[in-house]
Amino acid sequence: MTPALKDLYVQKDKMYVATDCIIFGFDAGKLKLLAFKRRVEPFLGTWSLIGSFVRMEEDVSVAAKRVLTEITGLDNVFMEQLKAYGLADRDPGYRCVSIAQFALIRIDDYDKELTEKHGAHWFDLEELPELVLDHSQMVEDAMARLKRKARYQPIGFELLPEKFTIPQLQSLYEAIYQKKLDDRNFRKKLMTLGLLIKLNEKDKSSSRRGAFLYKFDYDNYQKLVKSGYNFEIA
Amino acid sequence: MTPALKDLYVQKDKMYVATDCIIFGFDAGKLKLLAFKRRVEPFLGTWSLIGSFVRMEEDVSVAAKRVLTEITGLDNVFMEQLKAYGLADRDPGYRCVSIAQFALIRIDDYDKELTEKHGAHWFDLEELPELVLDHSQMVEDAMARLKRKARYQPIGFELLPEKFTIPQLQSLYEAIYQKKLDDRNFRKKLMTLGLLIKLNEKDKSSSRRGAFLYKFDYDNYQKLVKSGYNFEIA
DNA sequence: CAGCCAACTGTATAAAATACACTTATGACG
DNA sequence: CGTCATAAGTGTATTTTATACAGTTGGCTG
Numbered sequence: 001m002t003p004a005l006k007d008l009y010v011q012k013d014k015m016y017v018a019t020d021c022i023i024f025g026f027d028a029g030k031l032k033l034l035a036f037k038r039r040v041e042p043f044l045g046t047w048s049l050i051g052s053f054v055r056m057e058e059d060v061s062v063a064a065k066r067v068l069t070e071i072t073g074l075d076n077v078f079m080e081q082l083k084a085y086g087l088a089d090r091d092p093g094y095r096c097v098s099i100a101q102f103a104l105i106r107i108d109d110y111d112k113e114l115t116e117k118h119g120a121h122w123f124d125l126e127e128l129p130e131l132v133l134d135h136s137q138m139v140e141d142a143m144a145r146l147k148r149k150a151r152y153q154p155i156g157f158e159l160l161p162e163k164f165t166i167p168q169l170q171s172l173y174e175a176i177y178q179k180k181l182d183d184r185n186f187r188k189k190l191m192t193l194g195l196l197i198k199l200n201e202k203d204k205s206s207s208r209r210g211a212f213l214y215k216f217d218y219d220n221y222q223k224l225v226k227s228g229y230n231f232e233i234a
Numbered sequence: 235m236t237p238a239l240k241d242l243y244v245q246k247d248k249m250y251v252a253t254d255c256i257i258f259g260f261d262a263g264k265l266k267l268l269a270f271k272r273r274v275e276p277f278l279g280t281w282s283l284i285g286s287f288v289r290m291e292e293d294v295s296v297a298a299k300r301v302l303t304e305i306t307g308l309d310n311v312f313m314e315q316l317k318a319y320g321l322a323d324r325d326p327g328y329r330c331v332s333i334a335q336f337a338l339i340r341i342d343d344y345d346k347e348l349t350e351k352h353g354a355h356w357f358d359l360e361e362l363p364e365l366v367l368d369h370s371q372m373v374e375d376a377m378a379r380l381k382r383k384a385r386y387q388p389i390g391f392e393l394l395p396e397k398f399t400i401p402q403l404q405s406l407y408e409a410i411y412q413k414k415l416d417d418r419n420f421r422k423k424l425m426t427l428g429l430l431i432k433l434n435e436k437d438k439s440s441s442r443r444g445a446f447l448y449k450f451d452y453d454n455y456q457k458l459v460k461s462g463y464n465f466e467i468a
Numbered sequence: 469c470a471g472c473c474a475a476c477t478g479t480a481t482a483a484a485a486t487a488c489a490c491t492t493a494t495g496a497c498g
Numbered sequence: 499c500g501t502c503a504t505a506a507g508t509g510t511a512t513t514t515t516a517t518a519c520a521g522t523t524g525g526c527t528g
Contacts, residue, residue, distance in 0.1 A: 060320025086294025
């Protein structure tokens with residue numbers, strides 16, 4: 001967790017609860033993580049996840065959303081609890097249990113100014129710097145969760161703009177699974193799921209011919225989930 | 235969480251961290267949950283999971299193991315964090331975030347006297363009473379996790395005695411998945427995984443003919459995991 | 469109008485999941 | 499001592515799903 005210590009009296013004999021956000025994005029074929037350069041002691045200048053103490057009257061999940069909104073200006077973001085980190089000595093300054101949450105955001109959406117103001121930076125997941133405390137562990141665990149979860153829940157769509165192309169989606173899944181997928185098989189599988197709505201528009205940013213845009217069919221997804229359907233995406 | 239309140243001064247303006255244990259067992263073809271009758275106010279007489287406050291100098295996972303050992307007398311039990319429960323009003327008495335852990339134990343192992351002394355009772359999962367606070371939710375979430383996890387990790391073995399028969403194992407998986415499995419296909423699949431060691435003993439408790447006993451091949455399992463093998467059990 | 473590039477499409481093969489029915493070992497009981 | 503009852507154990511055919519693989523199309527560029 002990364003509280004602004006100047007605002008707080010930390011008491012050594014008190015138990016604190018914090019929440020830290022692992023914020024994933026996707027851009028240019030790469031999975032990205034939003035990290036922050038600490039501007040206060042201790043650990044000034046080191047990279048860290050963004051976090052906050054949980055307030056006395058505040059739900060843990062609300063605290064996480066508050067942090068995310070403060071930083072990105074975004075609301076209605078996919079967010080899910082990862083797990084709690086509770087080693088007694090995880091933070092040398094005081095006793096603090098941190099509940100890590102991971103969020104998937106659409107990079108094109110977020111407010112650039114806002115993040116820069118907070119000293120934030122998008123890192124390629126393969127080029128992450130060392131993070132403070134146990135934050136590197138958190139990211140590793142979140143990545144494992146993302147990989148597993150992507151198999152059976154269409155969370156990938158949270159990382160793309162509302163309208164996206166099949167090649168974009170494939171590139172995202174390739175980044176998550178860290179391996180190349182066969183384009184014919186990927187498309188075939190996807191189409192049989194019935195989760196996409198084909199639009200009458202093309203995206204021409206990456207080819208002369210252009211690729212059709214699709215959007216995610218939330219309604220049908222909900223219906224399928226209710227009827228107990230079992231997904232397997234790519 | 236279920237602290238012995240008489241031992242504590244609870245301060246309304248303090249944040250507490252607790253841990254609650256969802257303890258699963260398996261007996262007579264049914265999945266079981268270990269629940270406790272509260273002997274102190276508030277909620278005296280209602281059923282509850284067992285739990286404890288996390289001590290200032292204690293890891294969260296250590297606190298959970300401490301509770302489990304106090305109650306069952308068992309050590310070296312499969313235990314894994316489920317998630318943190320952090321609603322601000324989840325406990326009306328004071329602000330407390332609880333980190334739920336689920337444990338799988340071998341019912342024949344545990345110390346009966348010890349559990350009875352604590353007012354414990356094994357419930358069939360289908361006949362659970364209402365539990366205090368958000369504990370019913372915890373059990374539901376743990377059950378969902380168990381179902382999913384059982385597919386790709388051989389955790390089922392944690393619930394059986396060291397030596398077990400194939401029909402016993404099948405009955406366990408039927409209880410977890412809540413559906414009948416085909417005995418021929420179950421056996422076939424299992425054998426291809428190479429996770430079982432056949433013993434030269436039979437269990438005759440449930441048939442005249444007797445069924446061969448097996449034990450779990452931990453060594454080979456470790457090897458397979460390291461080599462990146464992907465399981466799918468039943 | 470030729471060339472280039474990514475988008476798009478179909479089929480054959482292999483692997484895995486499912487469905488399904490009879491034989492065997494053994495103790496109980498007449 | 500033979501037959502009956504019971505759960506343990508076994509094999510094959512079919513369907514479904516995953517994988518492997520190569521050529522055509524649309525549309526801009528020069």
